[in-house]
Amino acid sequence: MYKSIKVEAEHNELILENSHGDKVIIPADKRDWVKQKLSDGCHACIDSLVETLPIANQYAGDGSWFPSWMNPHNWGVTDYTDKGDFNTAYSSARKAGEKVFLYNNKRYNTDYKGTPQQQLKETGLTNKQITGNKRLKKVYKNTTPYTSILPPLIQGLKGYAGFEDKNRDIDVENPFPIAYYLENNQKVFRDLPEEEQKRYKELSKPYFKRADDAWALYTGNSQRFKTFEISNHKPSNSKNKDDYYYSLNKSYPELLEFIEKEGINLKIGESKQVEEPTGLVLRNFKIGRGQDEKGDYISYYDIWNLNPSFEFPIPEQGKPFEIYDRIYTKDYGDGKQKRMYYTDKELFDLDVNKKNFDTLALQKELVNRGYKLPKSTKEDGSLDGIWGDETKSALLQYQKSKK
Numbered sequence: 087m088y089k090s091i092k093v094e095a096e097h098n099e100l101i102l103e104n105s106h107g108d109k110v111i112i113p114a115d116k117r118d119w120v121k122q123k124l125s126d127g128c129h130a131c132i133d134s135l136v137e138t139l140p141i142a143n144q145y146a147g148d149g150s151w152f153p154s155w156m157n158p159h160n161w162g163v164t165d166y167t168d169k170g171d172f173n174t175a176y177s178s179a180r181k182a183g184e185k186v187f188l189y190n191n192k193r194y195n196t197d198y199k200g201t202p203q204q205q206l207k208e209t210g211l212t213n214k215q216i217t218g219n220k221r222l223k224k225v226y227k228n229t230t231p232y233t234s235i236l237p238p239l240i241q242g243l244k245g246y247a248g249f250e251d252k253n254r255d256i257d258v259e260n261p262f263p264i265a266y267y268l269e270n271n272q273k274v275f276r277d278l279p280e281e282e283q284k285r286y287k288e289l290s291k292p293y294f295k296r297a298d299d300a301w302a303l304y305t306g307n308s309q310r311f312k313t314f315e316i317s318n319h320k321p322s323n324s325k326n327k328d329d330y331y332y333s334l335n336k337s338y339p340e341l342l343e344f345i346e347k348e349g350i351n352l353k354i355g356e357s358k359q360v361e362e363p364t365g366l367v368l369r370n371f372k373i374g375r376g377q378d379e380k381g382d383y384i385s386y387y388d389i390w391n392l393n394p395s396f397e398f399p400i401p402e403q404g405k406p407f408e409i410y411d412r413i414y415t416k417d418y419g420d421g422k423q424k425r426m427y428y429t430d431k432e433l434f435d436l437d438v439n440k441k442n443f444d445t446l447a448l449q450k451e452l453v454n455r456g457y458k459l460p461k462s463t464k465e466d467g468s469l470d471g472i473w474g475d476e477t478k479s480a481l482l483q484y485q486k487s488k489k
Contacts, residue, residue: 100112166187167188167189176194181307184218196216263286296366298310304392317333348360357375371387433485445471449462457484462477
């Protein structure tokens with residue numbers, strides 16, 4: 087907890103004192119922002135700012151700041167002063183995967199207080215994935231492990247050398263039609279009508295977007311397509327309470343289909359290694375079947391990593407990250423296990439006024455339970471995810487039936 091003490095620093099700076107008696111000088115240009123956060127009770131916000139402020143031994147004897155070029159500690163640190171205000175400079179540095187940066191001849195770090203969920207949602211990157219490695223960032227910008235037809239060794243060295251890959255985004259904007267080859271092995275793709283080719287390329291885009299975001303996190307960069315979220319679950323053998331894992335549940339709707347197509351019939355407590363058909367994101371990963379207070383589930387676990395000595399040789403290895411989550415299933419009366427988005431209790435507790443839920447997931451759950459949503463169904467048969475009277479009415483009907 088912070089309180090403002092009755093002492094004014096020079097040049098309209100603000101002095102705060104926390105519950106431990108530690109004092110901090112808030113720069114004048116942050117004074118009004120800090121006062122607002124104090125008023126809002128957001129002490130974690132102030133903690134985040136305090137972490138970026140310089141410490142006493144970084145000042146000269148007369149209280150002035152050493153010019154950054156005179157301080158060897160700052161050599162090689164990128165200056166973001168030209169970004170304008172401090173918040174923009176901080177956001178730009180963090181998005182670029184910098185651990186530290188310079189602003190107006192002062193050195194700041196890019197740590198962000200808050201949960202991993204907040205870090206990822208509000209800044210695009212968790213503290214754990216930031217590398218601060220400039221050579222690795224060069225590789226990220228110049229190449230990817232999935233777009234080039236060059237041998238891995240050449241591709242890795244090419245990225246490190248800094249030769250720009252002008253086709254880096256080709257598989258995102260005009261992707262290889264991987265969806266077609268997953269569905270067919272008969273016709274040649276180029277013999278298909280032009281409209282069919284476009285359709286399959288459109289269906290293939292998500293595969294490469296997921297791969298691009300995995301590559302970004304691995305090299306300490308922000309995701310561009312928001313593929314990964316922080317999972318709400320941990321493996322049962324996870325012992326560190328501070329561990330967190332990444333989830334693909336929302337961005338990878340085909341995942342359960344892929345698992346089911348393997349035809350693996352697992353019992354509760356069993357697991358097995360599975361190869362993802364595209365090999366772009368999960369590759370050789372583990373699936374399992376389990377049960378908890380919410381119901382039956384299928385779990386998936388993988389460590390996203392590249393073998394730098396074989397698969398994609400680069401000078402420094404990136405930061406591997408762990409992927410784990412659970413997909414809950416339920417028999418809705420037809421003898422088949424379908425994906426469950428909300429349990430009975432969760433569905434009953436949803437508040438139509440607060441809208442504390444994912445509308446698309448809610449629509450899918452209502453359809454699973456036999457509710458018709460013709461106005462919310464698009465021409466291709468998918469649901470629109472729009473909160474309207476039809477979806478609201480179906481939810482209220484369900485809640486009324488359970489009273």
